[in-house]
Amino acid sequence: MNPSPWQPLSPEKPARPARTPLNRERIVDAAMRILLDQGYEAVSMRKVAQSLETGPASLYAHVANKRELDQLLVDRAAADIELPVADPARWQEQLKDMLRSTLEVMRANPGVARAAIGQVPLGERALDSTEAMLAILKAGRVPDQAAAWAIDMLHLYVTAVAFEESVQGASGWTVDDVESFVAGMRHHFASLPADRYPFTVALAGALTAGALGDERFEFGLQVMISGLAAMVPPEER
């Protein structure tokens, strides 16, 4: 019945029961390692447990469910976002910098975007980021309600961009892979029937431009922040 009956010699290490106690941190560590190595799809309760040399049931004493683990991963990554000290004279550039940093973090931890999308980030680190953004927006005299909704909008945008990137180049795409994918898409647009899709055909090049670098993202930042700046009461700027 007993699967590991007895080990009469060398009693120092009876196989495995050295029992390094499990805790949230070790679990998130292990999950993060899998996320970085193998992408988000690979982060399952089973794989995390396995990499800690235990069974999936053991995790549930420390983490409510997979969703909570996802949130913990997001918050761990959010710790790396650079938080400037609000400066009224540079608020627009500071906001852009924060969002660039957020995208960088999500790119560096591929899969975090997939865990973050569609969830209001409520972890400690994520709240630090929200607080810093609010400070910058208020330094720029953006009205309260506009600032609050702007946070939501900007967060949604960055996450969606990162998510899109992480879906397309699921894992291990080279620059050449991306280029040939984009070339294929451009060709697809360009060879549509021009009578039904005149603009799409004419703009096939523009529609597929900037898939690699940051131009597209920068464009979004520029549009949103200039739109936001237009909401600052005129007498305050």
Added chain:
Amino acid sequence: MNPSPWQPLSPEKPARPARTPLNRERIVDAAMRILLDQGYEAVSMRKVAQSLETGPASLYAHVANKRELDQLLVDRAAADIELPVADPARWQEQLKDMLRSTLEVMRANPGVARAAIGQVPLGERALDSTEAMLAILKAGRVPDQAAAWAIDMLHLYVTAVAFEESVQGASGWTVDDVESFVAGMRHHFASLPADRYPFTVALAGALTAGALGDERFEFGLQVMISGLAAMVPPEER
């Protein structure tokens, strides 16, 4: 061995082998019905097959995989988006209308957002929508590259908003449920340590406002489109 051995009488209908031929359309129909009735989570190859009185393997002759089925669902829904005829004088309002219509469609088909997020929509119907948006943007004299990237940005935003809504009220949330959820979140923000999170605490109300109606979405539209309008060369407006 044979589970349905023989039916000696009434040879007209031997149980089921009447063999209404399977095809893409019938599969998408069935999937759409499940999506509307039971939400996106319920759309599995097995359930779709079951509702067609067959096994999951049968679907793979007509649909490459679940991802492709998701795309087909998205395109089916995209057919309902209202497409205006571009009018230079009203381009901003027309663009907003299209995006409102898109959000409406995604709300009416809860779960479509989950299938659409992170995928460039390439179906026939989705392309009609892209073409119409391009027409409106060009009617508004938005430069080519800006128009192309704007499409991407706006699509990302609408989908992300719809996705967020579909995740939070997973299914069957009443207005009261949403309100108490929002109240809880507002309380959470408001009771954070005010020395570390001064802005978050002060703006707790604003941060949680507009979760129910369209104000938040309208805000995003307003910001993005006014930011976009700023990119029209001054001499052309």
Added chain:
DNA sequence: CTACAATTCGAACGGTGTTCGTGAACGAAC
């Protein structure tokens, strides 16, 4: 040393997407 609460974790439940190989159905060729 005992009792109790917390933690660990094997086993199982009920799902998932996808593949394989059998076999039936059907149009074309002889």
Added chain:
DNA sequence: GTTCGTTCACGAACACCGTTCGAATTGTAG
């Protein structure tokens, strides 16, 4: 009219998934 070849339906299985239950094991307070 019979055979052939191709297409398509589909039962069974594979390898997973998140989560729960209950028994065993531990650390700690009394």
